[in-house]
Amino acid sequence: MDTENFNTIQEKLCKKLDSRRYQHTLGVMYTCAALAMAHGADLYKAQLAGLLHDCAKCVPNKKKVRLCKKHKISVTPFEEENPFLLHAKLGAHYARKKYGVEDGEVLSAIRCHTTGRPAMTVLEKIVFIADYIEPMRDTAPRLDEIRRLAFQDLDRCTYEILRDTLEYLQQSPRKIDLTTERAYAYYRERNERDYGENG
Ligand code: FE
Numbered sequence: 001m002d003t004e005n006f007n008t009i010q011e012k013l014c015k016k017l018d019s020r021r022y023q024h025t026l027g028v029m030y031t032c033a034a035l036a037m038a039h040g041a042d043l044y045k046a047q048l049a050g051l052l053h054d055c056a057k058c059v060p061n062k063k064k065v066r067l068c069k070k071h072k073i074s075v076t077p078f079e080e081e082n083p084f085l086l087h088a089k090l091g092a093h094y095a096r097k098k099y100g101v102e103d104g105e106v107l108s109a110i111r112c113h114t115t116g117r118p119a120m121t122v123l124e125k126i127v128f129i130a131d132y133i134e135p136m137r138d139t140a141p142r143l144d145e146i147r148r149l150a151f152q153d154l155d156r157c158t159y160e161i162l163r164d165t166l167e168y169l170q171q172s173p174r175k176i177d178l179t180t181e182r183a184y185a186y187y188r189e190r191n192e193r194d195y196g197e198n199g
């Protein structure tokens with residue numbers, strides 16, 4: 001574990017993020033570590049992905065769109081309308097260009113942390129879940145249950161988070177990203193297969 005690298009990244013991030021976002025970032029990093037321990041994933045990669053997952057979050061929205069286009073990162077019409085989503089793709093780009101991360105697994109975990117996607121890797125699920133359950137989060141429903149599940153079953157936990165997220169977004173259907181819907185359909189099917197329809 002490269003502690004020096006971690007300290008350098010933290011110092012840099014601290015300047016790029018507002019204090020609330022930075023505290024959230026540390027929460028996600030430590031939660032990623034805990035989940036990696038529980039599920040036998042790579043501790044270093046999990047922390048690195050957690051630390052950098054929101055590194056582009058504080059870029060103004062218009063600039064996010066502009067920078068993505070400039071760096072040839074694809075922007076869907078939906079993302080153009082909801083540019084906050086782009087902090088994930090742009091974050092993966094920054095992680096590589098500004099923070100020297102070469103590991104493809106870490107980069108893809110950053111890239112899909114907001115919407116999820118079908119058939120996520122263990123590392124991707126860990127970051128997706130940690131972002132949702134880190135200790136400072138307090139608004140999501142059923143957090144106690146979902147936090148417990150996170151340490152027992154990553155697929156089931158991913159499914160429950162996607163379900164609650166879509167239910168919440170249902171209130172304004174224009175806000176639902178297709179990738180999230182696809183991810184939900186995938187994990188619903190898995191869940192039904194593994195636990196039966198009422199599982
Ligand atoms: Fe994020």
Ligand code: FE
Nearest residue numbers: 024053054131
């Ligand atoms: Fe986040």
